[in-house]
Amino acid sequence: MQVFNAFLRVLRSKFGSAIIYIVLFFIVGIMMTRADSGTSVWEKTKMVMVIEDLDDTPESRKLVEFISEGNVVKDDFTNEDDITDAMYYTMLDYVVTIPKGYAEKLASGQTEGIIESRHMHESYAVANMGMLLDEYVSTVMAYRQLGKTPLEASEAACKALEAKVDVTIAQEEGKTEDAASMMLIYFRYMPYIFLCVIMNTLCPALVAMNKKDLRFRTDCSGLTPQSYTMQQFAASALYIVALWAVFTVVGAVINGVMFSGRLWLAVVNGLVFALFSAVFALFVSEFSPNPNVITAITQIASLGMCFLCGVFVDQALLGGGVLAAARFLPAYWYVRLIRMLNGDIVFTAGEAALCLGIQAGFVAVFVLLTILVHRARYVSAAPRKTAAGSAA
Amino acid sequence: MFLHNLKYEIKLVLRAKSFIIWLMLFPIILGTLFKVAFGSIYQNETFDTIPVAVVKISENEVFDEMLTALTTGEQPALKAISEEEAKAKEMLFDGDVKGILYVGKTVELSVSGRGMTQTILQEIVGRCRVYETVIRDTMATDPSSLEAVIKELSTEVDACREVPVTQGNPDVYVQYFYNLIAMVAICGCNTGLHVSIDNQANQSVVGARKNCSGTPKSINLTAGLIGSCISQGVSMIFCVTFLRFVLQVNFGGNLLLLYLCSVMAGCLGVAMGFFIGSVGRARFEVKVAIAMSISMVLCFMSGLMMGNIKGILAETAPWANRINPVAIISDSFYCLNIYSDYRRFLTKVLGMGIYIVIFTILGVLFARRKKYASI
Numbered sequence: 001m002q003v004f005n006a007f008l009r010v011l012r013s014k015f016g017s018a019i020i021y022i023v024l025f026f027i028v029g030i031m032m033t034r035a036d037s038g039t040s041v042w043e044k045t046k047m048v049m050v051i052e053d054l055d056d057t058p059e060s061r062k063l064v065e066f067i068s069e070g071n072v073v074k075d076d077f078t079n080e081d082d083i084t085d086a087m088y089y090t091m092l093d094y095v096v097t098i099p100k101g102y103a104e105k106l107a108s109g110q111t112e113g114i115i116e117s118r119h120m121h122e123s124y125a126v127a128n129m130g131m132l133l134d135e136y137v138s139t140v141m142a143y144r145q146l147g148k149t150p151l152e153a154s155e156a157a158c159k160a161l162e163a164k165v166d167v168t169i170a171q172e173e174g175k176t177e178d179a180a181s182m183m184l185i186y187f188r189y190m191p192y193i194f195l196c197v198i199m200n201t202l203c204p205a206l207v208a209m210n211k212k213d214l215r216f217r218t219d220c221s222g223l224t225p226q227s228y229t230m231q232q233f234a235a236s237a238l239y240i241v242a243l244w245a246v247f248t249v250v251g252a253v254i255n256g257v258m259f260s261g262r263l264w265l266a267v268v269n270g271l272v273f274a275l276f277s278a279v280f281a282l283f284v285s286e287f288s289p290n291p292n293v294i295t296a297i298t299q300i301a302s303l304g305m306c307f308l309c310g311v312f313v314d315q316a317l318l319g320g321g322v323l324a325a326a327r328f329l330p331a332y333w334y335v336r337l338i339r340m341l342n343g344d345i346v347f348t349a350g351e352a353a354l355c356l357g358i359q360a361g362f363v364a365v366f367v368l369l370t371i372l373v374h375r376a377r378y379v380s381a382a383p384r385k386t387a388a389g390s391a392a
Numbered sequence: 393m394f395l396h397n398l399k400y401e402i403k404l405v406l407r408a409k410s411f412i413i414w415l416m417l418f419p420i421i422l423g424t425l426f427k428v429a430f431g432s433i434y435q436n437e438t439f440d441t442i443p444v445a446v447v448k449i450s451e452n453e454v455f456d457e458m459l460t461a462l463t464t465g466e467q468p469a470l471k472a473i474s475e476e477e478a479k480a481k482e483m484l485f486d487g488d489v490k491g492i493l494y495v496g497k498t499v500e501l502s503v504s505g506r507g508m509t510q511t512i513l514q515e516i517v518g519r520c521r522v523y524e525t526v527i528r529d530t531m532a533t534d535p536s537s538l539e540a541v542i543k544e545l546s547t548e549v550d551a552c553r554e555v556p557v558t559q560g561n562p563d564v565y566v567q568y569f570y571n572l573i574a575m576v577a578i579c580g581c582n583t584g585l586h587v588s589i590d591n592q593a594n595q596s597v598v599g600a601r602k603n604c605s606g607t608p609k610s611i612n613l614t615a616g617l618i619g620s621c622i623s624q625g626v627s628m629i630f631c632v633t634f635l636r637f638v639l640q641v642n643f644g645g646n647l648l649l650l651y652l653c654s655v656m657a658g659c660l661g662v663a664m665g666f667f668i669g670s671v672g673r674a675r676f677e678v679k680v681a682i683a684m685s686i687s688m689v690l691c692f693m694s695g696l697m698m699g700n701i702k703g704i705l706a707e708t709a710p711w712a713n714r715i716n717p718v719a720i721i722s723d724s725f726y727c728l729n730i731y732s733d734y735r736r737f738l739t740k741v742l743g744m745g746i747y748i749v750i751f752t753i754l755g756v757l758f759a760r761r762k763k764y765a766s767i
C-alpha cells in the first residue's frame with residue numbers, strides 16, 4: 001500500500017491548486033446548465049421579436065396585436081446596436097417595422113413591401129414568419145373583397161388566423177420531467193468538466209510519481225511493476241470516484257432533483273466517463289509532460305472532443321461527417337445516451353448498453369495503452385527482479 | 393542593458409516548448425477542429441424542405457390544394473410522403489420525417505419532438521384552417537364574392553420586404569473563432585506569468601539570480617514585458633493568418649485592423665499574467681492554476697463553449713460583458729465584422745488599452761520593492 005499512500009499524499013500536497021479547478025469548473029457547469037435550460041421546451045420555439053410601429057394607426061396596431069400573439073415581443077432595447085447585437089447572438093430572431101403609410105397602402109390595395117423585416121440568420125423560423133406576414137396581408141385583402149374596411153378586414157384576418165391546431169407528441173414516454181431534464185443538461189456538460197478537472201488535478205500528481213528520483217527508488221525496491229501500476233490505478237480510481245460523487249451529489253442538490261428511474265443511467269454514464277478521463281490522464285502522465293503541456297493537452301482534448309461530439313453544440317446540428325468521426329470518441333457515446341434519456345432520440349435498452357459498453361471499451365483500451373507505455377518507458381529500462389524481489 | 397535583456401527574453405520565450413505548444417499548435421489544432429465541427433452547421437441551419445408523412449383518412453380538397461402548393465416550386469416548404477399510419481410512425485421515430493399529417497375533414501399533426509420544425513408544421517396546418525375559415529365566412533356573408541376571395545387568397549403576396557442588417561458575415565459560428573483568438577491571446581498570461589515569476593527570488597532560480605544582479609528591476613521587468621508582448625504578438629499574427637488563410641474563416645471587416653487588434657489582445661494577455669504572477673506569494677503551480685482557471689471562466693463567459701452566453705449575460709448581467717477582458721477582445725472582432733463604422737470597435741480597443749495599463753501598473757506595484765530575508 002506504500003505507492004497508494006504516497007500517491008494520496010502527493011495529491012493532498014496539490015490540493016490547493018486542485019480546489020481552484022474544482023470550484024471554478026463547478027461554477028462553469030452550473031452556469032452552462034442555467035444558460036441552456038430554457039432552450040428545449042416547446043414554448044421557447046416562439047420567436048423573440050421587436051415590433052416597430054411607425055404608422056401607429058388602428059390597422060397597424062391590429063397587425064402588432066396579431067404578430068405579438070404567440071411570440072415574445074421585446075421592447076427593452078434602447079438603441080439599434082443592442083438590437084443588432086441581440087440578433088447576432090440569437091437572443092432576438094426578428095425585427096418587424098411597420099412603415100408610415102401602412103394603413104393607406106392597405107386601403108388602396110397595395111401589398112408589395114408594405115411591411116419591413118430584419119433578421120441576421122436564415123432559419124425555418126424566419127422563413128415561417130415571412131410567410132405568416134404575407135398570409136396575414138393576403139387574408140386581409142381577401143376580406144376586403146367582401147366589402148369590409150381595412151380595419152374590419154384586419155380584425156377578421158386576425159380572427160381567421162387564430163385557428164389553433166392540436167399537436168400530439170408521438171413519443172411522450174421518452175420525455176423527462178423539468179427537474180430531471182435540468183439534471184440531464186447538467187450531465188451533458190460533464191465530459192468537459194471531468195476532462196478539465198481530472199486532467200488538471202490528477203496529471204501533476206501522476207507526473208510527480210513518475211519523477212526520476214522517485215521512480216529509481218521504486219525500481220530498487222522489492223515492489224513489482226504490476227503492483228506499482230495497480231496501486232496507482234487504485235489510488236486514482238478512489239480520487240475519481242470521490243470527485244464524481246461530489247459533482248453528482250452537489251449537482252443534484254443545486255438542480256433540486258432526486259435520482260430515480262432512467263436518471264440513474266445518467267449517473268452511471270457520468271462515472272464511466274469520469275473513469276475514462278482518469279485513464280486518459282494516466283496515459284498522458286506516462287510521458288511526464290511539464291505543467292504547460294498538460295494544460296495545453298487538457299484544453300485541446302476537452303474543447304476539441306466536446307465540440308466534435310456535441311457537448312456544446314447539439315449533435316442534431318452537427319454534420320454527418322463530423323458525427324461519423326465523433327463515433328471514434330467516447331464523448332459522442334456519452335452525449336448520445338444523454339440525448340436518449342432526454343427523449344431527443346428513441347431510447348432502447350440495447351442502445352443505452354451499447355453507449356456505456358463503448359465508453360467502457362475506451363477505458364479498457366487506455367488502461368492497456370498506459371500499461372504498454374509504462375512498460376516501454378520505465379520497466380524495460382529498470383533492472384529485472386526475481387519473484388523474491390531481488391534484482392537479477 | 394535593456395536591449396541585451398530584451399534580446400534574451402525573446403530568445404527565451406521562442407525556445408520554450410510550452411510557447412510553441414500553447415501559442416502555435418493550440419490554434420492550429422483547435423481551429424481545425426472548430427472548422428470541422430462548425431463548417432457546415434450554418435448551412436444546415438438555413439431553410440430546408442421539411443419532410444412529412446401524410447396519412448389520408450378522408451378527402452380534403454382544400455388541404456390537397458394547399459399541400460400541392462407547399463410541395464412544389466423552386467424551394468418547397470414541405471416534402472410530403474403518403475404512407476400508412478404504422479409506416480409513417482416508424483419513419484417519424486427513425487427521423488426520416490419530422491411529423492405526420494392526418495388528413496381528414498380536419499388536419500391533425502403528430503410530431504416526435506419539440507422544436508422549431510414542429511412549430512412550423514403546426515403553422516402550416518393552421519393555414520389550412522385559415523382558408524377554411526375565410527371560405528366559410530364568405531359563404532355566410534356574400535357567396536357571390538367567393539371567386540374573388542379565392543383568387544385573392546391564391547394570389548402570391550410579397551408584403552414583407554427584407555432589410556439587410558449588416559454587410560459583414562452574419563454566420564454566428566464565426567464567434568467561436570473570435571473566442572479562439574481571444575483564448576490564445578489570454579493564454580498569453582502564461583508568458584506574462586513567467587516574466588513575473590522570473591523576477592521573484594522566492595519563485596525561481598532565475599529570479600534569485602536576477603535579484604542579485606546589478607541590473608535595476610525596472611529594466612528587467614520592462615524588457616521582460618516588451619519581449620513577451622513581441623513574441624505573443626508574433627503568435628497572434630500566426631494564429632489569425634492560419635485561421636484566415638489556411639482554414640479560410642471569413643472574419644469580415646478590415647483584416648489589417650483585425651491583426652492590430654489581435655496583437656493588442658495578446659499584450660492584454662501578457663499584462664494579465666504579469667499581474668496574477670505579481671500578486672501574493674503563492675507557489676508557481678497555484679498561480680498557474682489561478683491564471684488558467686480564471687482564463688477559462690472568462691472564455692466561457694465570452695462564449696467559447698456556448699455561443700449564446702454573451703447574449704444571455706447581456707440581458708441578465710450586462711456589466712459582465714463590459715468588464716470581461718476576453719469578451720472585450722472577441723467583441724472587438726465582432727464589431728469589426730458587423731458594423732461598418734468604427735465607433736464601437738474603437739470603444740473596445742480603448743477598453744483593452746485600459747486593461748493593459750491597469751494590469752501593468754498593478755503588476756509593477758505588487759512586484760516592486762520585494763525583499764527576501766531568506767530564500
